[in-house]
Amino acid sequence: xxxxxxxxxxxxxxxxxxxxxxxxxxxxxxxxxxxxxxxxxxxxxxxxxxxxxxxxxxxxxxxxxxxxxxxxxxxxxxxxxxxxxxxxxxxxxxxxxxxxxxxxxxxxxxx
Amino acid sequence: xxxxxxxxxxxxxxxxxxxxxxxxxxxxxxxxxxxxxxxxxxxxxxxxxxxxxxxxxxxxxxxxxxxxxxxxxxxxxxxxxxxxxxxxxxxxxxxxxxxxxxxxxxxxxxxx
Numbered sequence: 001x002x003x004x005x006x007x008x009x010x011x012x013x014x015x016x017x018x019x020x021x022x023x024x025x026x027x028x029x030x031x032x033x034x035x036x037x038x039x040x041x042x043x044x045x046x047x048x049x050x051x052x053x054x055x056x057x058x059x060x061x062x063x064x065x066x067x068x069x070x071x072x073x074x075x076x077x078x079x080x081x082x083x084x085x086x087x088x089x090x091x092x093x094x095x096x097x098x099x100x101x102x103x104x105x106x107x108x109x110x111x
Numbered sequence: 112x113x114x115x116x117x118x119x120x121x122x123x124x125x126x127x128x129x130x131x132x133x134x135x136x137x138x139x140x141x142x143x144x145x146x147x148x149x150x151x152x153x154x155x156x157x158x159x160x161x162x163x164x165x166x167x168x169x170x171x172x173x174x175x176x177x178x179x180x181x182x183x184x185x186x187x188x189x190x191x192x193x194x195x196x197x198x199x200x201x202x203x204x205x206x207x208x209x210x211x212x213x214x215x216x217x218x219x220x221x222x223x
Contacts (some may be wrong), residue, residue, distance in 0.1 A: 004153075022180060034211045043216040044154075089153060097142065097205060098214050100168070101153040 002094045006102035008027045009087075013080055013109050021075040021105045023064075023090035031092040033066055033073040034058075034099070038087040047075075047088070052065040113138050117202050117215035121205065122193055124222055132187045132218045134202030142205035143185040144212070146168070147198040154201065160185055192222040 007022040017055060025033065035047040035057070048057030053068035062077045090102040116135045124130055133180065144159040156169030160179040174196055176188040189196060197211075199219050203212040 032211070036211075036214075046211055047211040047213060049138075068219040078133075081193075091211070098156055099144075099147070099205075101155075103151055109180060 002006065002092060002100050003074050004090050004092055004100055004102035005080060006088075006090050008103075009106040010106050011105060013058070013107070015082055015109055017109075017111055018081045019075070019080045019084075020075040021088055021090075021107070023075065023089075023102060025071050025092050025093055027071075028034050029058055029095060030068065031094055033064070034091045034093070035062070035073070036089040036101075038089065038104075040086070042079065044089065077086045077102065080107070081108045082111055085109045113213060115202055115213055115215035116146075116206055117200075118217050119218060120216065122221070124220070126193055126222055127191050130189050130192060130220075132202075132220070133192065134185045134187065134215060135183050136185075136202075136204045136213075137183065138204060138213070139180065139182065140160060140204040143177070143179070144203045144205070145185070145187050146148050146173065146201045148201060148217075149198050157187070157200075162206075170171065190222075192220075194222045196220065197222050 003026045013065045032051045036044040037047045048059040050057040050066035056065045064075045087104045089104045118133045141162045145157040146154040148154045156173045158177040160166045202215040
């Protein structure tokens with residue numbers, strides 16, 4: 001079946017460090033891919049998305065590229081801030097339009 | 112402003128006492144869904160609804176009920192809550208076919 005695998009956290013970085021959170025997926029066909037972010041005590045917000053192979057989603061300095069050959073959608077940011085501390089979820093939209101999530105990766109950015 | 116509104120935000124209850132978590136959306140979306148979030152497991156779908164009077168089970172439906180009598184509301188019902196239903200619950204609507212979901216702020220439920 002369809003599934004999403006994320007790197008386990010927590011990921012702890014110093015401010016201005018480079019961030020990569022790995023995400024790989026298993027799916028039939030070519031699903032749309034998403035990154036959601038959950039700040040402490042809040043719901044999930046859509047961070048970025050990509051709907052087809054080689055698409056790059058970007059928002060707030062974060063980027064992720066839909067790689068069909070490696071079935072990956074890794075999240076990157078060149079310089080993280082303390083305010084980026086949150087839990088990040090990778091997800092795919094399957095053929096029945098169900099959103100399937102990874103287990104989430106907690107990011108902690110220290111000043 | 113597009114919104115998915117859940118109530119209550121926090122709820123502590125006792126085993127076996129029926130409860131309802133309400134969800135309302137103001138976007139006229141046909142598709143609505145409930146998820147639960149548990150540490151290390153991410154979010155898992157409980158139930159979904161493609162439209163009024165059309166509901167179906169997700170991946171973890173046991174112990175839950177839903178109803179969709181009107182488009183804007185999609186309540187989650189726990190007839191006899193148990194401690195393993197202690198979790199963070201999210202209601203969501205789908206924004207078109209490629210745009211993922213819009214989520215409510217969540218309901219943290221504790222069953223003692």
